[in-house]
Amino acid sequence: MRRNLLTLTILILILFLSVLSKNLDPYIYQILVFFGINSILAVSLNLINGFTGQFSIGHAGFMAAGGYFSAALSVYQGEKLLNILSFLPKDLAQGAIFLVFLILGGLFSAILGLIIGIPTLRLKGDYLAIATLGFGEIIRVAILNLDVVGGPRGFPGIPKLTDITWVTFWAFIAVVVIYRIINSSHGRAIISIREDETASESMGINTTYYKVLAFSIGAFFAGIAGGLFAHYLMMLHPSSFTFMRSVEILLMIVLGGLGSITGSIFGAFILTVLPEALRGFAHLRLIIYSLTLIIMMLVRPSGLIGNREISFYRIFKFLRRKGIN
Amino acid sequence: MLSIKDLHVYYGGIKALQGINLDVKEGEVVALIGANGAGKTTTLRSIFRLTPIVKGDIYFYEINLTKLPSYKIASLGIAHVPEGRRVFPNMTVKENLEMGAYLVKDKKVIEKNLEFVYNLFPRLKERQKQLAGTLSGGEQQMLAIGRALMSNARLLLLDEPSMGLAPLLVQEIFSVLKKINEEKITLLLVEQNANMAFSIAHRVYVMETGKIVLSGPTEEIANNEAVKKAYLGG
Ligand SMILES: Nc1ncnc2c1ncn2[C@@H]1O[C@H](COP(=O)(O)OP(=O)(O)O)[C@@H](O)[C@H]1O
Ligand SMILES: [Mg+2]
Numbered sequence: 001m002r003r004n005l006l007t008l009t010i011l012i013l014i015l016f017l018s019v020l021s022k023n024l025d026p027y028i029y030q031i032l033v034f035f036g037i038n039s040i041l042a043v044s045l046n047l048i049n050g051f052t053g054q055f056s057i058g059h060a061g062f063m064a065a066g067g068y069f070s071a072a073l074s075v076y077q078g079e080k081l082l083n084i085l086s087f088l089p090k091d092l093a094q095g096a097i098f099l100v101f102l103i104l105g106g107l108f109s110a111i112l113g114l115i116i117g118i119p120t121l122r123l124k125g126d127y128l129a130i131a132t133l134g135f136g137e138i139i140r141v142a143i144l145n146l147d148v149v150g151g152p153r154g155f156p157g158i159p160k161l162t163d164i165t166w167v168t169f170w171a172f173i174a175v176v177v178i179y180r181i182i183n184s185s186h187g188r189a190i191i192s193i194r195e196d197e198t199a200s201e202s203m204g205i206n207t208t209y210y211k212v213l214a215f216s217i218g219a220f221f222a223g224i225a226g227g228l229f230a231h232y233l234m235m236l237h238p239s240s241f242t243f244m245r246s247v248e249i250l251l252m253i254v255l256g257g258l259g260s261i262t263g264s265i266f267g268a269f270i271l272t273v274l275p276e277a278l279r280g281f282a283h284l285r286l287i288i289y290s291l292t293l294i295i296m297m298l299v300r301p302s303g304l305i306g307n308r309e310i311s312f313y314r315i316f317k318f319l320r321r322k323g324i325n
Numbered sequence: 326m327l328s329i330k331d332l333h334v335y336y337g338g339i340k341a342l343q344g345i346n347l348d349v350k351e352g353e354v355v356a357l358i359g360a361n362g363a364g365k366t367t368t369l370r371s372i373f374r375l376t377p378i379v380k381g382d383i384y385f386y387e388i389n390l391t392k393l394p395s396y397k398i399a400s401l402g403i404a405h406v407p408e409g410r411r412v413f414p415n416m417t418v419k420e421n422l423e424m425g426a427y428l429v430k431d432k433k434v435i436e437k438n439l440e441f442v443y444n445l446f447p448r449l450k451e452r453q454k455q456l457a458g459t460l461s462g463g464e465q466q467m468l469a470i471g472r473a474l475m476s477n478a479r480l481l482l483l484d485e486p487s488m489g490l491a492p493l494l495v496q497e498i499f500s501v502l503k504k505i506n507e508e509k510i511t512l513l514l515v516e517q518n519a520n521m522a523f524s525i526a527h528r529v530y531v532m533e534t535g536k537i538v539l540s541g542p543t544e545e546i547a548n549n550e551a552v553k554k555a556y557l558g559g
Contacts, residue, residue, distance in 0.1 A: 185427075192424050195413035202373055202407070203476070204399030204428040259415075 029164065033232055035272040036167035037225050040174045042252040042264035044221035047178050049250070050258035051187070052214040053194025054121065058132030059222050060245035061139040062109040064238070066223020068149050070105030071158045071230040074098075076148075078159060098161045102170075102227040109223025112139075113216040121211040124197060128215075136246055143238045154237035155230075162232035170228060174221045179261055181217070190214055194259070244286055251289050254296050257303030266304070326351045326511060327372070327480060332381035334367050341367045343535040345381070349480070354502075354512045356522035356543070358556060359532030365515040366408050368532070369482045373398050373405055385480070400428050404478035408485055408515075410469040414458030418449055421457050421468055425475030434477070442471040445501050463494040470501070480511045487518045499525055519556035523547050531556075 024032075041059060048056045078097060085093035116135055120127040149155045181187050192200040193207050201207050230236050248271060256267025275285065296303070327349040334342040341364045349355045359365050370376045372383055374395045383390040385401055404425075413421050422442060426435045443450040446467040452460065457468055466486055473481055486502070487495040495518065503525050506512055516522035523529065529546040531539040539546060546552055 188420070188424060189427065191416070192413055195415060196411045198375060199407060199411040199413065200424075201375075201395045202399060202405040203424055203472075204396055206394075206396045 031272060031276060033162070033164055033167050035269055036164065036171045037228050037232075038249075038252060038268035038272050039171045039265045040167075040221050040225040040228070041249045042256065042268040043171075043174050043178055043261055044218040044225070045249050046253045046256075046258065046261065046264045047181070047190075047214050048218040050253055050260065050264070051182055051194060052190050052211055053197075054211055054215065055126055055129040056132045056215065056218070057129055057243075057246050057250060058116075058134075058136035059218075059249045060241040060243070061132070061136035062113065062219040062222035063226035063229065063245070064139050064143060064236075064241035065112050065226065066105035066109040066220075067226025067230040067236055067241075068143060068155065069108040069223070070101040070227035071155060071236055072149055073101040073104060074159055074161070074231065075155075075157055077101075094161065098166070098231065102224055102231075105227040106220040106223040109226070110216045110220040113219030114212065117212040117215040121215060122208050133243070136241070136243055140238050140241055143241075149236070152238065154235055156235045158230050158234045158236065160231060160234050162228045162230075167228055167232075170224055174224070175261060175265075178217070178221075181214075182261070186210070186213075191259075244289075247286070247289050247293070251293055253303070254293055255304055257308070260303065260309055262309045263303055326386065327513065328384040329368070329372075330382045330384070332368070332371060332383065333379040334364075334371055334376045335379050336377065341376075341535055342371070345532075345535075345537055347530055347537065347540075349511060349513050351479075351511055352506075352509060353528060354506050354514060354526045356519075356526035356529045357513065357515045357532060358517065358519045358522055358529060360555075361517065362534075363532040364535045365532055366484055369405070369484050369513070369515055370407075372403065372482060399476060399478075402477065402479040404473035404476050404481050406469045406473045406481065406483045406486060408488070410462075410465045412457040412460070412465050412468050412472070414456065416457055417454050418457055418460070418468055419453040421472050422449070422453075422475050425472035428476060435475070438475045438477065442474055445474075445504060446471055463490050463498070466490065466494075466498060467501075470498070470505075474505065474510075478510065480513065481505065483512060483514045485515055485517060487516060487521055495521055519552070 041063065045056065045059045048054050074097075078101075081097050082090075082093055085097070088096075112135075116131050117128075120131040143149060144152050182190070189200070189205045190210050192203065192205060193210060197207055229240075252267035252271045253264050254267070255270055256265070257263030275282070278285075278288075281288070327347075329345055329347040332342050332345040333340070345364075345368055347355075347357070347368070357365050357368060367376055371378055372390060374390065374393065378391055381391070385403060388401060390398055390401075413424060416424065419439075422439060423435070426438060429435050429438070448464060449467055449471055452464065457465065460468060470481075470483070470486065483502070486498050490498070499521050502512060502514070506525070512525075514522055514526065523543050523546075526543050529540065529543050530537050531546065531552060539549065539552065547557070
């Protein structure tokens with residue numbers, strides 16, 4: 001367990017080091033920002049799908065909800081709050097406001113998570129998949145019809161507050177929070193639901209409570225990721241949050257490994273970098289993603305890594321074994 | 326201790342249980358036998374509220390279980406060894422046992438229960454770090470029973486512990502069940518293997534297509550001509 005945490009810390013440090021290198025190529029910088037945001041999305045979806053064993057396919061919806069909510073706060077309330085906090089140094093005030101708005105965006109998503117989760121997660125079966133699929137579309141259509149956030153024209157004028165430090169910070173928080181949940185007695189309860197829900201209930205575990213809890217925490221971090229995304233691009237558009245986006249996040253964890261935090265980060269990395277490399281085939285993305293999902297489900301349902309964690313100790317052992325043979 | 330009164334369970338149009346009455350007294354081993362599809366599993370699962378109960382009540386002492394959510398029932402001191410074992414496959418043997426003690430907060434009690442289970446099934450101790458999904462069928466059955474015992478339960482519900490196991494293993498499991506009962510734990514045992522069930526039961530209920538058709542002390546049921554023909558192979 002310690003070793004895994006070490007690996008995670010190092011992975012995050014790698015990101016952090018890039019902060020220090022001031023003259024980073026802007027293109028690489030952007031990829032790193034998206035990698036960080038995707039990591040938050042993948043790790044939080046993995047809490048729901050990988051660790052709790054539920055099937056949510058609406059992560060883009062939660063990302064949109066949190067993103068639009070915090071962006072609207074920034075656009076309509078940001079200036080006012082800055083004036084109120086004018087006794088503080090400007091950077092500090094700005095940072096504090098951004099932090100609060102991001103968290104409010106996350107909480108907004110979490111509340112939507114509760115509203116969807118409580119009725120559907122009380123039932124056993126794949127109701128959640130259907131509900132989240134519908135939710136993702138409803139949120140998008142709702143935004144298209146909301147004039148205060150630009151509707152189909154998109155929502156411009158969001159202040160650029162996200163930088164790689166913020167992204168790294170939140171990726172770190174997401175990983176640590178979810179890691180600590182998983183390795184607590186609550187985590188055992190959550191994992192036992194994935195393993196066998198009925199047996200888990202017979203042990204005295206309030207499975208509905210834990211399913212809803214995991215689902216809302218996942219939604220919270222998706223909302224945070226949406227907020228970071230909004231304040232990086234300075235402009236939101238409903239087309240960023242289609243079903244395709246949910247599939248992409250799902251693919252990250254299916255590739256990396258359902259039930260592996262490091263696997264999620266690995267999957268997020270692949271799905272950040274690969275589309276860049278395959279830019280010429282952008283129109284084929286949906287087909288490629290769907291095929292990859294199907295192939296993974298058939299050939300390696302536990303993901304490239306499975307539910308284990310990547311650790312340097314394991315890599316070292318693996319290399320040594322290869323060296324000897 | 327346990328009293329099922331006029332229980333009706335329907336799965337849509339299938340009337341799986343049609344007015345079951347069944348009592349279990351403290352300290353007893355009660356066997357519930359019947360052919361495949363008679364409704365034995367449905368009866369056991371109903372105690373944990375895992376079935377659509379249409380009518381009837383289930384009392385554990387004075388508590389009406391049909392009014393409680395499933396997860397509250399374990400806390401009353403009832404544990405379920407489900408049909409097909411249903412261990413947690415990607416958890417180790419020890420983690421599975423610890424899950425059984427989920428409601429026990431006292432670490433010392435957990436240690437004591439673990440000791441008790443390992444004494445009953447030394448094989449589980451040898452394999453405590455192994456993933457439960459990689460155990461043999463017999464070992465998984467032992468684990469499912471051990472996991473149920475970890476909770477300090479006073480009433481154990483067992484659903485076909487002999488299913489799919491070699492005769493020697495079945496003997497072993499049943500001798501452990503006898504030992505468990507000697508520790509003042511009450512057993513409600515569902516079985517298709519009537520011979521084995523009769524070897525440890527004090528009383529027997531016989532079920533056919535959703536109804537109890539016969540009940541009484543084991544000797545009486547075992548000597549019943551119809552039962553001999555249908556369940557004892559002659
Ligand atoms: N989940 C279910 N949905 C629909 N029918 C069921 C379900 N479980 C059991 N049944 C039906 O209820 C009847 C009793 O089944 P069960 O309790 O499993 O019997 P037994 O354990 O004695 O073999 C059977 O006809 C079975 O097909
Ligand atoms: Mg059965």
